[in-house]
Amino acid sequence: MALYAAAAAVLAGVESRQGSLKGLVYASSFQNVKQLYALVCETQRYSAVLDAVITSAGLLRAEKKLRPHLAKVLVYELLLGRGFKGRGGRWKALLDRHQARLKAELARLKVHRGVSRNEDLLEVGSKPGPASQVPRFVRVNTLKTCSEDAIDYFKRQGFSYQGRASSLEDLGALKGKCFLLDSLLPELLVFPAQTDLHEHPLYQAGHLILQDKASCLPAMLLAPPPGSHVIDACAAPGNKTSHLAALLKNQGKIFAFDLDAKRLASMATLLTRAGVSCCELAEQDFLAVSPSDERYRQVQYILLDPSCSGSGMLTRQLEEPGAGVPSKERLRALAAFQQRVLSHALTFPALQRLVYSTCSLCQEENEDVVQAALQQSSGAFRLAPALPSWPHRGISTFPDAGHCLRASPETTLTGGFFIAVFERVEVPSLQVACGPVTSCGTPPLPLLQSDCFNGPSCVGISA
Template identity: 40%
Template sequence: MSEGEANDVSLEDAPAAGKPQNKAERSSTGDITTDVYAAAAECLDAVLKGRASVKSAIFNSPFPEKRFLMAITQKTMDNLVHIKRIAYKSNLLKQETRLSKSMAYVLIYDLLFGEMKRARGIAGLIWRYRKALNEEMQKYLKENEVQDVSQLKKGDQKGLQHPRYIRVNTILSSRDEVEKTLKNEGFILKEYEAQSQKGFLKSIRKMGARSFYHDYHVPNVVVLNPMINFYNHELEKTGKIVVQDKASCLASLLLNPPAGSTVIDACAAPGMKTSHLAALMENQGKIFAVDLDAERCKRMEKSLQHYGVTCATTINEDFLKISPQNERFSAASHILVDPTCSGSGVTSRTNKQNRQSKKEERERLQKLKHLQMTLLKHALSFPNVQRVVYATCSISPEEDEEVVQEALKSNSQFILRPYSKYLPKWKGCGKPRYSVGPNCLRSFPEKHLTNGFFVAVMERYVPLAQEEGLVDGEVKEVGDSGKAEPGENGEVKIEQPVTDWNPAKDKRRKRKRKHEDTTEHWSAEKSSQSKPSAKRNKK
């Protein structure tokens, strides 16, 4: 739906709050309903933007009837997942531009979940759409396989907007076994509307309560309704499934070490990625699961045992203190670096982080960036490592593109491989204003229905002439980067130079930043991902 103002709506849907006292009727507009809608919309806006919790927003509101205000604000929050979905489907927010989103959500709550029976003033803006909204509500109830709104699960909008992802632990089980168990429990396997990322996402957005899908991007991941809890399920208790966000599977999938490899998981706890690596390696080879925290290391060891991992050894040590020349670790061919980060991509943490001041956030990001870059450079220094994957659950470029770009500039032995080479179905790349951006993978909560994640794949570069001698009797010229790559037919392909983006090109940077929020979500779906940098070079 749209943005609106509300004036005459019954708020009897909040019996716990009781009816407001007469003194509230002497508030700013003289209309208690209009005032409570306005106050609730302000509180909701503060909560959604991370400026306050529900309680503190209510406490700081000038509206006098706190219990009454708490009732409508909290109930709107409880049903926000459903409200947002119905609002989007009804197209209200585009049609009714006079309403702010927060005001629209509060009014939709009272109309569909409360007892709005008449409308004056601001409520009149939503009242005219009641037929369309009620139609969308009926469709939504049918999709969720419930009869009325009371049967819809309540919960915080941040935690409910993503599906429930479970990864089949192929060490102890198989996709067929898990699928059979789900079907025996009354779940129905569905097919996507189309074999594409868009078709897959469209299907899971309207997934029913007893439906499940096989994930489009990650093998052996099953997608279920977010209301389904698998933490105490028999499959989880026996280690046959791992409850793990899909985005966190991407790093292991892109590292993809073959069976028999020697692997270092540099910041391994709690061990979900380690167990995924072990499954990809068919539990054959060696994984050194390194973590600095002793307590987390103990829990990780128990977790790996629970999942039947026998090829991993937990090591309670600082990864930076492990010498690349140490015989025990020097044979590592694959390293995963998933360091401590701000967690800005994890939707359940963002409210807390948003309450930091801008100065505090900048200082924190710079400290994290320094640590992350040190860890990545250390990983690249191991003598036999062939592939290094760097990953964070952050959406901040300081921790992502900037770290990768600077690490590659300091080590000419490695090149950045396009994520699309290993995961061509994924559409979503890094920020195009960085030269490394188009080759890095990003997941976006709203677009991909996962946590926000960043992954970059780096591989050791071996010049063709060094590997096979001269090509056609001569070594072909190498580009400015000083790197060449053998192509499929034996020719030398010039790699795109890894160059820093120059912030001195001031005004261009500002112009692009306005466009950045949309570009970063969809740029990978267009063939011309690197056009922004190309235009910059022409100038």
């Protein structure tokens, strides 16, 4: 019942312009914000259909105590959602009294419009696009379990394991209770689009992280070895932070910063559930963090995923079907902030590798920001050619922009994303060479896919 009341409150707030849908969801007291967000987005997407059915069935005339926004949420769940499945309490009993009439009115609406499927009732701008076909990616949290055990668990639940994916077509063809292991990330499971695992016991216990494949790439490409000191500069809501902790095996230190107190509190809950013990959270503006601070003298790795327009976010495409490109004014303001924070991050003295990422499709926030930061660094950093086999590359607006990678529902069956990997051009008193060990006794920096072609690893040799 709390879920439906919270969804109704968010819908009412959006209608009265109290805030954005996403902001109101996060500001609510409902604990499972992702479940709430999904329900509100889908209810809003079918809003016109639900209004027509509710009016034709005379629901609000018959139930005068039922508020319109709550009625819309409940009718969505009954006719178009998952059904109440033991939930709903007195609201389920109320809807049961009108169930036959509501279903009849939905069927009549389909006949009137000459369609057979629910989604065909939507206006053109609200119909599911490529975003709705993106598979459900599930990262196995290796701090608590392993891929093999998670796969066995799902198989015991009646899911059919199809092995490791070999192509994008394999991912797009998933249906029913089938799932795959991703071809690139060995800890990433892939389920059919719209698979809901928010109530799955492995998710609730922190063994699984519901995280899009593109969102998993920044931590994977940063690749800090266990024992490293890492900064996650704009950390909330925390999925990438938990991924970094898994790569570190909880050995080392993550300094995570974010200015939003509520998001940081949610992040703390997520990290606790995921078993993360190597992270130090700070409600602080990363731009105010001094690179000369003694606490960060060992930081060699920085993950920077700053605030952006979110134009590539799958949830935004559901929340605002047909939403256009952000205004030029907003893009200029965001890009200016992104450039400042990226240039600031590159001044940390021990930094060896930085991953810059956004969930934006806009060149102003991506290639333009990267180009400006490279110019400002005066040759101290270069772009590493990250994942050369990735099919969608950066826009060729400057030399080496193709070293960056992009992602989108259309080209990679993921959310929209941009990633650039910066690496320091040279380390004082060190030369980079290929070989299995370090003569100076320091651990080698982790290898990007294209860093070295003559040996298994790159190591530092004292000059």
